[in-house]
Amino acid sequence: MGINYILDKAELENRLKELASTPNVELPYGAMCYDIFNIIDTEIEYTCPECNTVSYCSRHGVQALRIIREYFTALLNAGYDFILYEPEYCKKCDVKNDNPKKLYTLMIRFDPADDYHIVKTNDRYDFECLFSFLTGEKHYHGLHDDELLYDHINTISKMTGLGVDTVIEWQKTYVIKEGRL
Numbered sequence: 056m057g058i059n060y061i062l063d064k065a066e067l068e069n070r071l072k073e074l075a076s077t078p079n080v081e082l083p084y085g086a087m088c089y090d091i092f093n094i095i096d097t098e099i100e101y102t103c104p105e106c107n108t109v110s111y112c113s114r115h116g117v118q119a120l121r122i123i124r125e126y127f128t129a130l131l132n133a134g135y136d137f138i139l140y141e142p143e144y145c146k147k148c149d150v151k152n153d154n155p156k157k158l159y160t161l162m163i164r165f166d167p168a169d170d171y172h173i174v175k176t177n178d179r180y181d182f183e184c185l186f187s188f189l190t191g192e193k194h195y196h197g198l199h200d201d202e203l204l205y206d207h208i209n210t211i212s213k214m215t216g217l218g219v220d221t222v223i224e225w226q227k228t229y230v231i232k233e234g235r236l
C-alpha cells in the first residue's frame with residue numbers, strides 16, 4: 056500500500072477546511088510512545104551539505120534534522136516543489152552565527168505561479184504535522200503522542216502558507232476535547 060500524496064493546491068485547501076471543521080475524530084488507541092529525544096543532550100559532529108565543514112551541534116537537533124531530511128526525500132520523490140536548507144547548523148555558512156536555536160528554512164509552494172512560502176522552524180513536529188497533512192492523514196506523531204491534525208490547523212497553515220481564511224474560522228470554533236491534549 057503506497058502513501059497517498061496530495062499535490063493539488065485546491066485539494067489541499069479543501070482538505071484543510073474539512074480537517075478544521077471535524078473535531079470529533081478518534082485517535083488510534085494505545086499509541087503511547089516514549090520519545091528518545093527527551094534524554095540528555097550532547098554535541099555531535101554535523102557535516103554541512105553545502106560546504107562540507109564539520110561543526111559540533113546538539114545531538115537532538117542533528118537527529119531531528121536526519122528525520123526531517125528523510126521526510127523531504129520522500130516529498131521530493133513525490134513531486135513537491137520546495138527547498139529545505141539549514142545554514143544555521145554550519146559554523147562557516149552561518150555568517151552571523153547568533154541564533155542558538157538553529158532554525159531550518161523551508162520554502163514551499165503548491166502552484167508554480169505562486170511565490171514560495173517561507174517558514175523557519177527547528178521543531179521536527181512541525182514537519183511531522185506537515186507530512187501527515189500532505190499524505191491525507193487525520194493525525195500525526197506529535198510531541199507527546201499521536202495528535203489530531205484538527206488541533207494543529209495553525210501549524211499546517213504556518214508550514215504550507217495555505218488556509219489563511221480557514222485558520223481564522225477554525226480559531227472561532229475551536230473545540231478542545233477533554234483529555235485529548
Ligand SMILES: [Zn+2]
Binds near residue numbers: 148
Ligand atoms: Zn556550510
